[in-house]
Amino acid sequence: MVENRPLARALTHFALIMGVFFLCFPVWMAVVASTHPADALSRAPIPLWFGNQAWENYSTVLSGGIAAAGGVPVGQMLWNSAIMALAVSFGKIAISLLSAFAVVYFRFPLRMVFFWMIFITLMLPVEVRILPTYDVMVNLQLLNTWGGLIVPLVASATATFLFRQFFLTIPDELVEAARIDRAGPMRFFWDILLPLSRTNIAAIFIILFIFGWNQYLWPLIITTDESLYTVVMGIRRMMNAGEALPVWNLIMATAVLAMLPPVMVVLAMQRLFVKGLVESEK
Amino acid sequence: MEKRVFFRDPVLPYLLVAPQIVITVVFFLWPSYQALESALYVEDAFGFSRQFVGLDNFRAIFADKVYLRAFGVTLVFGLSVTVLTMALSLGLAVAADRVLRASTAYRTFLIWPYAVAPAIAGVLWYFMMNPTIGIVAYWIEALSGTEWNHYVNGNQALILVIIAATWKQISYNFLFFLAGLQSIPRALVEAAAIDRAGPARRFWTIIFPLLAPTTFFLLVVNLVYAFFDTFSLIDATTNGGPANATSTLVVKVYQSGFVGQDYGASAAQSVVLMVIVMAMTVLQFRYIDRRVNY
Numbered sequence: 001m002v003e004n005r006p007l008a009r010a011l012t013h014f015a016l017i018m019g020v021f022f023l024c025f026p027v028w029m030a031v032v033a034s035t036h037p038a039d040a041l042s043r044a045p046i047p048l049w050f051g052n053q054a055w056e057n058y059s060t061v062l063s064g065g066i067a068a069a070g071g072v073p074v075g076q077m078l079w080n081s082a083i084m085a086l087a088v089s090f091g092k093i094a095i096s097l098l099s100a101f102a103v104v105y106f107r108f109p110l111r112m113v114f115f116w117m118i119f120i121t122l123m124l125p126v127e128v129r130i131l132p133t134y135d136v137m138v139n140l141q142l143l144n145t146w147g148g149l150i151v152p153l154v155a156s157a158t159a160t161f162l163f164r165q166f167f168l169t170i171p172d173e174l175v176e177a178a179r180i181d182r183a184g185p186m187r188f189f190w191d192i193l194l195p196l197s198r199t200n201i202a203a204i205f206i207i208l209f210i211f212g213w214n215q216y217l218w219p220l221i222i223t224t225d226e227s228l229y230t231v232v233m234g235i236r237r238m239m240n241a242g243e244a245l246p247v248w249n250l251i252m253a254t255a256v257l258a259m260l261p262p263v264m265v266v267l268a269m270q271r272l273f274v275k276g277l278v279e280s281e282k
Numbered sequence: 283m284e285k286r287v288f289f290r291d292p293v294l295p296y297l298l299v300a301p302q303i304v305i306t307v308v309f310f311l312w313p314s315y316q317a318l319e320s321a322l323y324v325e326d327a328f329g330f331s332r333q334f335v336g337l338d339n340f341r342a343i344f345a346d347k348v349y350l351r352a353f354g355v356t357l358v359f360g361l362s363v364t365v366l367t368m369a370l371s372l373g374l375a376v377a378a379d380r381v382l383r384a385s386t387a388y389r390t391f392l393i394w395p396y397a398v399a400p401a402i403a404g405v406l407w408y409f410m411m412n413p414t415i416g417i418v419a420y421w422i423e424a425l426s427g428t429e430w431n432h433y434v435n436g437n438q439a440l441i442l443v444i445i446a447a448t449w450k451q452i453s454y455n456f457l458f459f460l461a462g463l464q465s466i467p468r469a470l471v472e473a474a475a476i477d478r479a480g481p482a483r484r485f486w487t488i489i490f491p492l493l494a495p496t497t498f499f500l501l502v503v504n505l506v507y508a509f510f511d512t513f514s515l516i517d518a519t520t521n522g523g524p525a526n527a528t529s530t531l532v533v534k535v536y537q538s539g540f541v542g543q544d545y546g547a548s549a550a551q552s553v554v555l556m557v558i559v560m561a562m563t564v565l566q567f568r569y570i571d572r573r574v575n576y
Contacts, residue, residue, distance in 0.1 A: 008481065012377045013384075019374040020391040023452065026406040029417060033409065045420050095301040102298035105288050114299050121310045123563045127510050127532045128555040131539040131548050132316035133309060140308075152309040155302055172287040185289040214399035216514030221540065232399045236518045239405065248409060255405050262397035270390065277396070277454070278461055 027259070034058070034253035041248045057253045066238050066250050070226060074254050077231040082261070084219070084230055085212035087150045092208050093201055096159035101189055103160075104167040105175070122157045126217055134221055144225040153218060159204055162280050166200050167193065203276030206269055210262045231258040314556065321549040339550035348526060349534060349551070356530040359444060360508035366448045367455050367504055368497070374452070375459035376485070389460070396453040400446075404515035407446035432520065436527025439520045443528050446519070447512050455500050462496035463489065502566045509558065531555060 029048075033041055036051035062075040102108075103115055126133060133152070142148030170193070178188040219233040229237075235258060238251050266273050321339050325332040343349045374392060378385045395403070410418040411432060419430040432439040466489060474484045513532040516522060522529035522537065529537070535555060539548035 005481075009381075012380050015373060015377045016381070016388050016392075019370070019377075019452075020388065023392060023395050023449065026403075026410055026449065029410055030406055041415055043415065046415050046417060048417070095305075098298045099302040102295040104285055106291065106295035106298075107288055108295045111295070114303055117306055117311065118302060121306055123556070123560045124310050124314050125510050125559065127513060127535065128552050128559060129310070129313040129317050130536060130552065131545065132313035132320070132552075134540075135316070136309060136313055152305065155305040155310065160302065168285070172285060175285075175287045175289075179287075185291060185294060188289075210397050214397075214401075216399065216401045216518070217536075220517075232401050232514070235401065235405055239408070239518055240521070248412075248415065251405065252409060255402050258402050259398050262399075263394050266394050266397040267390065270393070274393075274457060274461075277457060 027256075030252045030255050030259075033249055034256050036249050038247055038249050053249065057249050058257075061250050061253045061257070066247055066254075070237060072226045072229055072234060072237075074231060074234070074257055076227070077229050077234045078257060078261075080228060081213055081230040081232065081258075083146070084149055084215065085209050085261075087146075088153045088212035088215075089205055089208035091150065091154035092156040092159050093205060095154060096156050097163055097194070097197070097201075100160050100163035100167055101185075101193065104164055105185065105188075118155075118157050118160050121155055130217075130221065137222060142222070144223055144228060146228070148222050149219060149228065153212070153215070156208070158280050159208065162200065162204055163197065165279075166197060170196060199272070199275075200279075202269075203272045204280055205276075206265055206273045207276045207280055209265060213262045317549045317552040317556070319549075320545055321553045323546060325545045335546075339546040340553075343547055343550050343554070346547075348529075351526055352529050352531050352534040355440070355526070355528065356509060359440065359447070359512075359528075359530055360505050362444045363447045363451065363508040363512075364501060364504040366444070367451045368500060370448070371452045371455035372459050372493075372497075375456050375463055376489075378456075378460055379463040385460075389457075392456050393453045395450055396457075398450060399514065400450055400512055401514035401518040403450035404443065404446045404519040407442060407449065408519040411442050411445075432524075434524055436524055439524055439528050443512070443516055443520060447508060447515055450515070451504060451507055455504070458496055458500055459493065462493045466492050499566065502562055506559065506562050509562075510555075531558075 032048060032050055033046065034057055035054040036047060037053045037056075040047060040051060061073075062078075063073050065071045065073045065077075099114070099118065103111060137143055137148055137152075140148075142151075174192055175188065178192060183191070214232055215230065216233050216236075219228070219230045220236070223229060223233075231254065235251065235254055238254060239246060320332075322334060322336060323332040324335045324338070378388050378392070381388070398406075407418075410416050411430065413419055413431040413433060416430075422428055422430045430438060432442045470488055470492075471484055474488055479487070509530070510532055512530070513536065516528050516530060516533050517536070520528045522533045531551065532555065535548055535551040538544050538551060542548075
């Protein structure tokens with residue numbers, strides 16, 4: 001602050017505290033609701049402080065799910081989400097590193113054509129090509145398979161551009177040195193490029209993990225088999241469980257569990273997360 | 283920018299780009315081409331034969347009142363989310379930038395909603411604003427006497443999804459605004475203060491203009507978010523209702539395609555969405571060089 005104004009200072013803190021309240025209150029309410037029995041949430045006003053049913057609610061959803069919504073255990077959905085998020089982020093990183101390496105360190109016919117093909121995918125989110133993509137999945141018999149859930153999400157223009165930008169900042173002398181030592185391109189990639197990219201890989205991994213974990217539309221159209229449900233998509237069934245009233249204490253327990261892994265990743269690796277977010281959008 | 287030094291190999295570069303290109307062609311380019319093509323045909327109910335109809339599918343969707351309504355809903359929704367998000371997060375970023383020492387602590391509390399899935403954000407607010415038990419609905423009724431029921435009131439349902447979508451997007455905007463603010467040289471602000479420009483004057487004449495590239499970038503990002511990424515938020519909560527009051531273009535394309543099984547109409551809507559997202563991407567990349575360097 002340039003000058004010392006106590007009133008302005010107090011107002012600043014007040015604004016920030018209001019912002020924090022606005023962002024944190026819904027989660028507070030979700031956590032509180034997930035610790036009460038169902039009948040405590042049947043009439044207004046609902047409690048603002050914790051109840052004593054936390055253990056019962058969380059163990060119910062983790063092992064048995066919500067009966068009216070097909071009773072798919074949330075534990076299994078969390079596991080599916082974890083597999084999907086990890087496979088998608090590792091896959092994206094692997095193939096983006098390779099294609100960025102090819103585009104930056106080689107000269108070959110069609111190089112720019114490939115580059116633009118990757119670029120165009122930015123303009124084709126699944127929402128705009130939903131039905132024909134579904135047909136492709138049907139023809140390739142990929143519905144209700146892990147491959148169908150993961151492979152089509154593995155292409156990544158964002159990660160390719162990030163790695164391309166980074167590779168362009170690496171001094172050419174390193175390539176020359178590698179060549180003098182008679183290292184081939186793949187040796188250069190493994191022993192020099194990959195170790196240098198470690199921080200960037202970690203930063204983009206956080207963004208991609210959140211992307212993979214939070215997928216909704218893709219699992220919704222690809223999976224009808226309950227054993228493949230992911231948690232973010234699975235919560236939809238609990239909300240619209242036919243005629244039955246929503247079981248709020250269990251839905252909120254599920255929501256808390258669904259938020260926990262990506263939020264923990266962001267909080268635990270805050271510095272890398274900010275770097276990944278700001279740089280991947282450049 | 284290009285490398286001066288590079289490797290030569292007749293096969294290797296193709297092998298390296300192959301996985302990315304194969305996935306791109308099979309799951310992105312080919313389906314998109316299919317959407318373009320089938321937007322020009324009408325298919326019979328069993329999918330056995332189809333007939334070329336030119337732009338009839340487009341004429342049909344633009345004559346459809348429900349579709350035009352979805353355009354209007356998308357605009358209101360997109361603009362409200364964008365304006366609210368940017369105003370709130372700019373305010374918070376300016377505040378966090380002023381409290382130098384505590385700003386990291388506040389930042390921690392303000393950035394985590396980025397990690398919450400839009401669908402979950404929707405579920406949280408759906409619970410808080412539930413007409414019978416929602417705490418916020420209870421407060422609204424106690425304080426203003428307005429009856430809150432987004433199950434029947436379309437405007438209230440739209441407000442609900444706007445608030446949830448804004449809540450989720452504030453963190454992202456806050457981080458970019460804060461990074462933009464921190465890259466403004468302190469000397470500029472101090473020089474203005476020496477010339478006796480007050481905080482408001484300094485903000486509008488120095489800080490805000492210098493933030494323009496960040497603001498523009500966020501404007502496009504937020505519109506794309508509101509138009510495309512909020513499908514899950516709406517689908518998991520209001521499901522487009524009541525009476526299509528929260529049915530945006532993306533909700534509509536999903537419903538025509540998967541619920542209505544109308545191939546031609548869904549493809550025509552896909553093409554309209556493609557044009558929108560292309561225009562946004564081009565806008566974003568045209569101005570990308572003018573952005574602040576962090």
